[in-house]
Amino acid sequence: MRRSVLLLCAVPLLSACGASALEAGSTPVAQPESVKSSEPAEASQTPAPTPSKPARSAKERKYLKVLRAALGKKLKEDSYLKRGYDLCGRGDEWPWPPTLGSIIASRGEKRDVYEAAIRYLCPKYLPVWRKAQGGFGDGLHKVGKDIGPGSYRMAVRPDYKTCWWDRKTSGGDTIDTWLLHNDPPRVMTVTLNRGERFDTRGCGVWIRVP
Numbered sequence: 001m002r003r004s005v006l007l008l009c010a011v012p013l014l015s016a017c018g019a020s021a022l023e024a025g026s027t028p029v030a031q032p033e034s035v036k037s038s039e040p041a042e043a044s045q046t047p048a049p050t051p052s053k054p055a056r057s058a059k060e061r062k063y064l065k066v067l068r069a070a071l072g073k074k075l076k077e078d079s080y081l082k083r084g085y086d087l088c089g090r091g092d093e094w095p096w097p098p099t100l101g102s103i104i105a106s107r108g109e110k111r112d113v114y115e116a117a118i119r120y121l122c123p124k125y126l127p128v129w130r131k132a133q134g135g136f137g138d139g140l141h142k143v144g145k146d147i148g149p150g151s152y153r154m155a156v157r158p159d160y161k162t163c164w165w166d167r168k169t170s171g172g173d174t175i176d177t178w179l180l181h182n183d184p185p186r187v188m189t190v191t192l193n194r195g196e197r198f199d200t201r202g203c204g205v206w207i208r209v210p
Contacts, residue, residue, distance in 0.1 A: 054078075063120035070112045080113065087114050088122035098125045100155045103132040104205050131155075135207040137200075144194040151209040153189040158203050165200040167192065 056064070056077075063084060068075050089097035096102075098118060106114050118129045134148055135155070141147045166177045167190060175196065178188065189209060192198055200206065 059120045063116050066120065067113060067116045070116065071109060083113055084117035084121045087117045088125070090122070098122075098128055100128060100132045100135065100207065101137065101205050103129060104135045104137055131207055132205075133208075135205050137205045138202070140197060140199045143192045143196045143198060147192070147198070148208075149192055149194045151189060151191045152206040153209050154187045154203055155205045155207050157187050162201070163203040165190070165198065165203055168197045168199070170195040170197070172197075 060081060064075060064077055064080065067080060067084075087098065089095055098114070103114060115129065118125045134150075135152075136147050143149050162179075164177075164179045165188075167175045169175060176190070188203075190198070190206075
């Protein structure tokens with residue numbers, strides 16, 4: 001009877017000791033790692049950079065501003081810059097500098113582009129531009145309408161086989177005429193009055209006498 005009581009008392013003690021031993025020497029069970037998602041991460045939505053406008057020099061910006069005002073419309077800037085540089089003789093398609101003849105022959109929009117280009121992109125040609133003002137080339141011109149009254153001279157000595165001009169009254173009567181065949185070529189000057197008609201062929205361009 002006594003032995004049974006001792007055994008019964010020992011059982012709780014052994015259980016307590018065993019639990020303590022397990023707690024002291026046990027290795028902690030590793031917790032399972034969280035399962036990684038097999039779905040790919042969403043790509044970052046980075047907006048595409050806005051293309052910046054090409055850098056313009058101060059002269060190019062002034063050229064475009066003046067031309068925009070003269071033409072009264074929105075410009076394709078790259079296209080009009082190319083036209084301006086071409087007219088200045090700095091392009092691949094038109095590598096010749098401005099001349100009296102090319103300036104005098106320009107009309108309409110081309111004339112506006114010519115003026116803006118020379119003033120701001122190639123100002124070294126301003127003397128040529130100023131000399132060309134009021135000049136004229138081949139054709140029949142009415143003084144006071146097509147050209148202004150005053151004195152004009154040939155821009156260069158004519159070296160053509162034929163240089164001919166004819167000056168008439170408003171009624172068609174000849175005042176003076178010149179036909180150059182075998183005479184030595186020379187620069188000539190004429191004075192034209194309002195209402196007269198002046199017809200010139202093969203003599204190049206005429207410019208105002210200062």
